[in-house]
Amino acid sequence: MARPASVVLTVALILMAQRVCSATRLPSRGCPTFTGTNTYASPPLPLPYDGYMPAIDNETMWLHYNRHAGGAITVVNTVLARYPALQPLPLAYLVQQLGSPTFVKKYNISAVDVTLLRNNGGSMINHALFWRIMTTYNTSTPTNLTAELAQKISATWGSPAVMLDALRSAAGTVFGSGWAWVVYRPDGSLKIVTTPNQDNPLMRKIVPADVEGVPLVGVDVWEHAYYLKYRNVRLQYLAQWGYLVDWKYVQRNYDLAKSGMIDSIYC
Ligand SMILES: *[C@@H]1O[C@H](CO)[C@@H](O)[C@H](O)[C@H]1NC(C)=O
Ligand SMILES: *[C@@H]1O[C@H](CO)[C@@H](O)[C@H](O)[C@H]1NC(C)=O
Ligand SMILES: *[C@@H]1O[C@H](CO)[C@@H](O)[C@H](O)[C@H]1NC(C)=O
Ligand SMILES: *[C@@H]1O[C@H](CO)[C@@H](O)[C@H](O)[C@H]1NC(C)=O
Ligand SMILES: [Fe+2]
Numbered sequence: 001m002a003r004p005a006s007v008v009l010t011v012a013l014i015l016m017a018q019r020v021c022s023a024t025r026l027p028s029r030g031c032p033t034f035t036g037t038n039t040y041a042s043p044p045l046p047l048p049y050d051g052y053m054p055a056i057d058n059e060t061m062w063l064h065y066n067r068h069a070g071g072a073i074t075v076v077n078t079v080l081a082r083y084p085a086l087q088p089l090p091l092a093y094l095v096q097q098l099g100s101p102t103f104v105k106k107y108n109i110s111a112v113d114v115t116l117l118r119n120n121g122g123s124m125i126n127h128a129l130f131w132r133i134m135t136t137y138n139t140s141t142p143t144n145l146t147a148e149l150a151q152k153i154s155a156t157w158g159s160p161a162v163m164l165d166a167l168r169s170a171a172g173t174v175f176g177s178g179w180a181w182v183v184y185r186p187d188g189s190l191k192i193v194t195t196p197n198q199d200n201p202l203m204r205k206i207v208p209a210d211v212e213g214v215p216l217v218g219v220d221v222w223e224h225a226y227y228l229k230y231r232n233v234r235l236q237y238l239a240q241w242g243y244l245v246d247w248k249y250v251q252r253n254y255d256l257a258k259s260g261m262i263d264s265i266y267c
Pocket of ligand 3: 141142143
């Protein structure tokens with residue numbers, strides 16, 4: 001039976017829209033760690049504080065997790081308490097929308113609170129990813145990425161090890177405090193980008209268009225991440241940090257980014 005052209009066209013448009021939107025669909029999963037009472041808690045640290053040795057020492061990890069990252073969560077909860085309509089939104093979505101005047105107007109968010117959410121909501125999702133992407137120190141390169149991701153990395157950088165080198169080089173050039181990322185770009189390519197302060201590549205219209213993407217890997221280059229052990233020698237921290245990368249989660253984050261499950265990356 002012949003189908004009316006309009007049905008074929010509609011189906012084609014829906015399929016195209018899904019392709020175009022797949023990198024930015026944000027289903028609500030309430031991550032990182034949503035307590036169910038409209039307040040967030042710290043996402044769990046996968047290993048004990050001393051589980052990241054020798055790359056990151058126990059005391060740095062403890063201070064980083066409890067004091068630096070922990071403080072931001074209190075601020076986010078305080079701001080959200082003023083905006084009941086924002087509370088049901090996934091945090092990654094909320095952070096992504098902060099650069100949109102329409103969104104800010106719709107929820108009547110004051111300029112001061114936009115800045116608080118940008119810095120502290122950014123900190124929350126950035127650190128949630130950072131905790132997730134690190135595991136026990138291991139100098140071996142990964143062996144079990146899917147063929148698709150392995151090929152994409154190979155075509156872009158040559159190998160996972162070279163990708164990490166490029167990430168470390170970019171992280172080394174961040175002026176002051178910030179992050180370096182491997183992102184999944186809206187066109188499906190992979191790219192290394194950096195952001196200042198607690199900005200995240202999801203923050204459309206806040207970060208430049210060529211930085212936008214879904215973060216798969218993120219490395220914290222704020223001094224609080226390394227100063228106790230490495231002092232001012234950031235490159236030494238970065239060299240060691242690369243051996244903590246949990247490639248299982250790089251793969252997971254790639255799969256989630258591709259299917260638009262962006263909020264789940266922060267679980
Ligand atoms: C890790 O550091 C914290 C804070 O400095 C300390 O309370 C804890 O006992 C240390 N744990 C180990 C296993 O060294
Ligand atoms: C928007 O928020 C301000 C306080 O920041 C308040 O004075 C104003 O009434 C609010 N407007 C609406 C439409 O809710
Ligand atoms: C280190 O990584 C390699 C390659 O993925 C793996 O075979 C090995 O079991 C890992 N070692 C530890 C201690 O996890
Ligand atoms: C490789 O994949 C298996 C099965 O998914 C997983 O259990 C294992 O931890 C992975 N190894 C590494 C080094 O990622
Ligand atoms: Fe940090």
